[in-house]
Amino acid sequence: MNRILTGVQSTGTPHIGNILGAILPAIELSNDSNTESFFFIADMHSLTQIKDDTTIRENTYSVAATWLACGLDVDKVIFYRQSDIPQVCELSWYLSCFFQYNRLKLAHSFKDKSDRLEDVNAGLFTYPILMASDILLYSANYVPVGKDQVQHIQITRDIASKFNTLLGETFTIPKVKLNTSTMIIPGVDGEKMSKSRGNTIDIFTDDTSLKKQIMNIKTNSTPFEESKDPDTCNVFKIYSSIANEEDILAMRNNYLNGNYGYGSSKKELLDLILIKFKDIREKYNYYINDKVLLDELLYKGSEKAKVIANSKLAMVRSKLGFK
Ligand code: ADP
Ligand code: TRP
Numbered sequence: 001m002n003r004i005l006t007g008v009q010s011t012g013t014p015h016i017g018n019i020l021g022a023i024l025p026a027i028e029l030s031n032d033s034n035t036e037s038f039f040f041i042a043d044m045h046s047l048t049q050i051k052d053d054t055t056i057r058e059n060t061y062s063v064a065a066t067w068l069a070c071g072l073d074v075d076k077v078i079f080y081r082q083s084d085i086p087q088v089c090e091l092s093w094y095l096s097c098f099f100q101y102n103r104l105k106l107a108h109s110f111k112d113k114s115d116r117l118e119d120v121n122a123g124l125f126t127y128p129i130l131m132a133s134d135i136l137l138y139s140a141n142y143v144p145v146g147k148d149q150v151q152h153i154q155i156t157r158d159i160a161s162k163f164n165t166l167l168g169e170t171f172t173i174p175k176v177k178l179n180t181s182t183m184i185i186p187g188v189d190g191e192k193m194s195k196s197r198g199n200t201i202d203i204f205t206d207d208t209s210l211k212k213q214i215m216n217i218k219t220n221s222t223p224f225e226e227s228k229d230p231d232t233c234n235v236f237k238i239y240s241s242i243a244n245e246e247d248i249l250a251m252r253n254n255y256l257n258g259n260y261g262y263g264s265s266k267k268e269l270l271d272l273i274l275i276k277f278k279d280i281r282e283k284y285n286y287y288i289n290d291k292v293l294l295d296e297l298l299y300k301g302s303e304k305a306k307v308i309a310n311s312k313l314a315m316v317r318s319k320l321g322f323k
Helices: 016-030 052-071 087-096 107-118 122-137 147-167 209-213 236-243 245-256 262-276 280-289 293-321
Strands: 003-008 037-041 077-081 144-146 175-178
Touching: 003 016, 003 052, 003 122, 016 037, 016 236, 037 052, 037 122, 037 293, 052 077, 052 280, 052 293, 077 293, 087 122, 087 293, 107 122, 107 147, 107 293, 122 147, 122 209, 122 293, 144 147, 147 175, 147 293, 209 262, 236 245, 236 262, 245 262, 262 280, 280 293
Parallel strands: 003 037, 003 144, 037 077, 144 175
Antiparallel strands: none
16 A cells, blocks of 8 residues: 655645646545545645734635645545644654754755745745655655655655664655656746745636736737747746647647737637636635635544554654653
8 A cells, every 4th residue: 555645835825836736646646546645734834934824724724625626535535734733843853853954955945945035934944854754754655746846855765764774664765756747837927836926827716817817927029920939938838738739739830820919828728727627616616615614624634644643753752762
């Protein structure tokens, strides 16, 4: 039996990059009968960026509603909120003593975030250790993540190996399950779409705001009649991550032939999103309007996760001489 585990931070409403790049592929994996799945909302990680309790809580609901709308089955998956199992913080401290400060300084995601965020706090720096703790506490064998998270899994593997070598077999060494079928989806400004960059396409907003976001996608100023390069256009890149091959080819030809403006490709993108995500948007609205249900589902998940967390933590404490 394989055990897969993944988390999504509650830093905002999940966008199409999160949905196509992480949530849908993870749910697909959870449908395999030989797989046990742990999916959680990394709300403690989001504290590195958000300090407002209402925002954190609302974002958590929004991430939970997205997983459920995308088809997560709570009878098959242990689905929980990270902060409901604070044991992860205790383990995180232990693990931090098994990883070199000099190596943590080299983490790409810290460099990237510390270059562009105002609040460069110590939590942002020790973020990978809490992530290692998320994974090792539940003995996951596989961690489905996007390319940007691969280094964090390597850090997790190194910490686990070091602990096992020094104190005896304790942790399962996890492997990355990289979703190679989805590219990194660009945001409206052409940078990687990310909740923390404010450049997302939020499919859960109303139709008018959705249209506005799509019309705001940055394009160049090639005149209407001229041929355009699809491969450098953000609208085309986003469209390609959602459309089928035939429609992608048709749009590519429209770009190359000219007499086709960005207004038209944006309109096609909007129509496609409205059709493709119709069901997910409806289900999202259902869940987001029933927070009692969301709390209940997350609570049930956390009760199951807690049993596993406690048992692993007892083992770790005993190895460390803390009884
Ligand atoms: P964000 O950058 O929006 O805060 P997270 O860091 O919470 O996203 O990432 C959650 C998951 O979504 C990760 O597995 C990540 O690889 C994936 N992901 C995030 N942004 C994109 C994107 N633009 N394209 C594809 N996958 C993405
Ligand atoms: N760092 C991950 C991200 O930004 C979220 C996350 C936190 C995670 N803990 C995890 C992902 C454990 C996989 C496993 O996407």
